[in-house]
Amino acid sequence: MAILIYGTINSVALALMALGFALVYGISRVPNFAHGALYVITGFIAWSLLRTLGLNYFLSIVLAIIAIGVVGALMYQFVLIRVRGMAISEIIASYAIGLAILEGLRWGGFKGSTYTLPVFIEGSINIGDIPVDLHRILVVGIGVAVVIFLWLFTHYTRIGLALRGMAQDERAALMLGIDSDVMAVVAMASGAMLAGLAGIVLLPLGNIVVEKGYDVLIQAIAVCIVGGLGSWMGAVLAAFLIGFAQILTVVYLGAHFQMVVALLAIILTLILRPSGLFGRQKELEERV
């Protein structure tokens, strides 16, 4: 029972981390290696707004997420757009931006256990006989809400449909009057905001530390590869697969092995089903 509950919570958390990466890669084919950095820096922005400026918690969260969206858009508009289509440069540039953010934060003294965000709701309830704190339940709720929102957004709004059009066939989308550069900026901004949202929701469960940036990047990527790069629903399902696998390893082997699960999942997926569990669409393009 405990495994079931915490597995679900962990899976939803992974899905939250991975959705932003999957969204950006799916739409503009830019692997955003700065994803983890965006996740962590949102936490620090929210922390500074909350503690240093003394704003209301809710307001500082909203401001932090908007700020990170702007950062994502600027990052795309001024750096990534110039190297678009050159795979080597895209990877290096986004990775370098991520590193600059993370190591800059580390240099700026943002480390240790001083930086924590408060949980949204205090207290815990018992499911069966297992105590679960309310914040974790809220995480599941927010995760489900985000997935539903994304689905509705991409199926019923003009921008969402345009984004999906870009993802499926950029040239055809251009012919139908969709400006691919603008859409890619929108995608990057929303990807960054998703990363930020994940950060805001998940960081209150622990300290805000720079190392989390690398962990989150790796876990997001693992989920995306297992689910098939660029497939959102695949990412959600893969999050459940890896999420439960991680909880099982933590229970039976020890917490240190959690990261190894992600790596093993990637390696196994690449050996057995290279395009991921649900990545049929691009299968022929990626396999050599």
Added chain:
Amino acid sequence: MEQRRKERIDRGIKVRADGLYALMSWRELGYLILPRMVLIVGMLILPFVMPSMYWQRVISIVCIYALLAVSFDFLAHFVGLVSLGGALFIGVGGYLSAIMNTSFGFPPLLAIPIATIAGAAICTLLLFPCLRLRGVYFAIVSLMYPLAMTRVIEALDILGGTDGIMGVDSFPNRWIEQYFVILMVLLFLFGARRLVNMDLGLVLRAVKDNDQAVRASGMSITFYKAVAVFISSAMGCLGGACLVHIYMWSGMSLFALDFSILPIAATVIGGAGTIVGPVLGCLILVPVSELLREFGTLRIVFYSVILVAFIVFRSEGIMVYGQRKYHQIERWVKV
């Protein structure tokens, strides 16, 4: 309004010095040999002109980064595999050499070659699963390995755990140390330049540009990628093995980010796809990074910012620029 454009024409001597015709006169020979000699002689006299022991040590470190950068450049721009985890090669080579030395008692000059070959084989095996795929998989998996390796070492408490392996023998003396790494850099540098123009290099470049054509010619893409990864990781492992014997210690910091990001920055600054460029990049970046040592992780921020700036605004790099100036004349002509 009069419009002008810049015209670039090859120098006469460059054309004359192409191929066999270079043998026509000493002047052509000199034209070809001069830049190479500047590099070789420059590298060889470096240990003598350095003011102190400390800076001599920096030269060794420069050479290790240079090996890593050459391996990155070779893999990224001649095979099309972007490796974000140079630290994996350093770490595997370093730990192997340390084990050879401490557990089996091999002297450094024997442990290093063994660690190079065995380490390259291990790295190739680790990276093999993603060689069957195109796209960003290689970058992702190579990024993950160094990070995961530290976790595994920490979790299993193997290989000395967080303390690392101490008591590794050093080189017999510091002159052997420096000349060993310098000669290795020169060897692999010119070796790699030769390699990319041989038949094997031709196939590798074809894998990068049009893998389906390679496949249509009945060659296994995965096999050639594996060969390339082997060569490239051998360079990295050699660097790691030397590093362990220079520091006389092997630990988890061998998997540190510096080893992954600095070679990439050096390659981009020095000139991607030239093989020599990365060495120049390291000669510039590593001493600068030593000067910035007191700033701690700000150094990584510094490389990253330079990296982004170069990739966006000056993606050709120093070496390509220099080659252009050396081989071509530029002039403004009326359109």
